[in-house]
Amino acid sequence: MKSFIEVSADSHFPIQNLPFGVFSIAEDEISSARVGVAIGDQILDLIVISKLFEKHVPELGNPALVFSQSSLNMFMSLGKPVWQATRKFLQVILSEDNPELRDNKELRNQAFIPQKLAKMHLPANIGHYTDFYASKEHATNCGIMLRGSSALFPNWIHLPVGYHGRASSVVVSGTDLLRPRGQRSPGKDQPPVFGPSIKLDFELEMAFFVGTGNNLGEPIPIQKAEDHIFGMDPTPFPYLQEEGKTAYDIHLEAKMKPSNNDTHKTLTRSNLKYMYWSIKQQLAHHTISGCNMRTGDLCGTGTISGPSEDARGSLLEITWNGKNEIDFGNGVKRLFVEDGDEVVLTGYCQGEGYKVGFGECSGKILPAISS
Amino acid sequence: MKSFIEVSADSHFPIQNLPFGVFSIAEDEISSARVGVAIGDQILDLIVISKLFEKHVPELGNPALVFSQSSLNMFMSLGKPVWQATRKFLQVILSEDNPELRDNKELRNQAFIPQKLAKMHLPANIGHYTDFYASKEHATNCGIMLRGSSALFPNWIHLPVGYHGRASSVVVSGTDLLRPRGQRSPGKDQPPVFGPSIKLDFELEMAFFVGTGNNLGEPIPIQKAEDHIFGMDPTPFPYLQEEGKTAYDIHLEAKMKPSNNDTHKTLTRSNLKYMYWSIKQQLAHHTISGCNMRTGDLCGTGTISGPSEDARGSLLEITWNGKNEIDFGNGVKRLFVEDGDEVVLTGYCQGEGYKVGFGECSGKILPAISS
Numbered sequence A, B: 001m002k003s004f005i006e007v008s009a010d011s012h013f014p015i016q017n018l019p020f021g022v023f024s025i026a027e028d029e030i031s032s033a034r035v036g037v038a039i040g041d042q043i044l045d046l047i048v049i050s051k052l053f054e055k056h057v058p059e060l061g062n063p064a065l066v067f068s069q070s071s072l073n074m075f076m077s078l079g080k081p082v083w084q085a086t087r088k089f090l091q092v093i094l095s096e097d098n099p100e101l102r103d104n105k106e107l108r109n110q111a112f113i114p115q116k117l118a119k120m121h122l123p124a125n126i127g128h129y130t131d132f133y134a135s136k137e138h139a140t141n142c143g144i145m146l147r148g149s150s151a152l153f154p155n156w157i158h159l160p161v162g163y164h165g166r167a168s169s170v171v172v173s174g175t176d177l178l179r180p181r182g183q184r185s186p187g188k189d190q191p192p193v194f195g196p197s198i199k200l201d202f203e204l205e206m207a208f209f210v211g212t213g214n215n216l217g218e219p220i221p222i223q224k225a226e227d228h229i230f231g232m233d234p235t236p237f238p239y240l241q242e243e244g245k246t247a248y249d250i251h252l253e254a255k256m257k258p259s260n261n262d263t264h265k266t267l268t269r270s271n272l273k274y275m276y277w278s279i280k281q282q283l284a285h286h287t288i289s290g291c292n293m294r295t296g297d298l299c300g301t302g303t304i305s306g307p308s309e310d311a312r313g314s315l316l317e318i319t320w321n322g323k324n325e326i327d328f329g330n331g332v333k334r335l336f337v338e339d340g341d342e343v344v345l346t347g348y349c350q351g352e353g354y355k356v357g358f359g360e361c362s363g364k365i366l367p368a369i370s371s
Ligand SMILES: [Ca+2]
Pocket: A131, A203, A205, A300, A302, A303
């Protein structure tokens, strides 16, 4: 499969991928934010080709409306058969031997926007965000550091532990973040102190969006979980799926650029396949109580650490709670994230001559506000 | 202060109260859900009097738009000065000596809808829901039962503990609820078992809506917390405020009707004034890390228990974790909520000859679904 749009072998966005996103042209911002699909270093503006959707994907109903939204929620709420039909059509219309868009010079000129001219937005209106704790290696490392010998709580192997985070604080890649402040204990039997976080960390993890939700009181059975997870379409390429498992072979990396350095250093290489609890298990467990998920809800896997020391997904684990310094060269060392440091996370699957990737997610830490 | 609408002394909704809500006329449902204000046993339909708002409360901008929403979010986002001006005007226009609405027979006929003909909806589009644990008596009771002697965790007296719940499962009063299912431990060193909850409880608590939020990274100082809390206007009547404290003297009650009984039995009488951490402290603490609150976010106080045994706010405490049965008469006894039981919570302040109340919140438990 090959597109008439040139895609370098290093790109995360070949025709095999086609991730949906929300973008605007730098000048016009959120008012005109709309849905696009990444291919190579371009974005295909889906509004521009809405006439083609009307002809080839009638299931979309009103594609100009669906794709002019500033979030994917309306598209996601249409359900898996529509996601599948849409993606299938996009692969057809973008393929090198299909003339319909390829040879329509005027439409093609309007339809593609270089990624470097676009501003990306959060792809979804995120209702709720649950962060799991699904890597056994990560949970074990944390347990050993924080509680000693009884590393895993007894129920860890019976259910995917998760906590509910604030979706309001989920930001798009490239957003600077202020160091948080709060109370912490300086030691046993001492009163707490207040101030900026001193062990600020990153966590290398992945997440999925709920595409279609469930009614309060009606759990999603694990056999149907896939239908509710946005992006689980089409059926994954065989090479992405480990035999007998639902874990995907997705390379994950975290790199960091200390404030005064010019270059990033890769700190860890992990893989989604190390997860103990799959994302389908997470969704089934999340809803077993009857909890109603909604279109746009986000579920994080939790930090994904692998079995080897160079596959640890957080600074807590990499420096073993501040014991082992990381050397960035030129005398720059780190135990945790300091002000001005930038962290970049990325992930991809390696195919035969191409990558199916997630792009990069970066964030820089600014000093805490002074009261 | 008295309204031309007759209000019985027992009503929760005299002219001193005027709570905002979202309602529809039973036949036409959510499509026409809109904003109203309760007075006596009536609802004042704010769309109908939008011309009066245009004249008297220009700060509202487009009152017909604001009050035709199916949630209070747009109104809440306008900020405290607008809430105050709106409420002040409503007290003027509803007062017995103001002829403008009183003597306009046609407008008056359209503007009031009997509450018994209306269907109430959730008043807000709730982004996030945080549940605090702000009653020292409740936390102490739970601590003694679940952990023995060290009842309160050391940090409990340093910060208002809270957890983040799923706003998606907040439902309007009168909604039946399925008994949830999940894993539980039958005892130490035994594997967990799966099934319906066996100790299903209620919690007598209150909550507030965030009216206007804050930007990520910019905490709400406690001195300004009141400005962000919807409904904290006008400045509370002096009798509602304890000296030197921000706790309000609000009587709280929970009653329960077992499935086969005809009547409710009051199980507890508590009071908001027993809270250790005030709602302003809750909001200040919630945002001190930089967490961004948004219009419509909901914060619960957590179960409010008082110092006496008859002011315990949950069955866990009332039956002391299932040790002491509650006798409902006719041989009906309960330790926790059983299928078919109905729980009703209510709260009000007692003024001189009138009540300022919150109405009732009820829910009935249906059996868990069979897998
Ligand atoms: Ca996480």
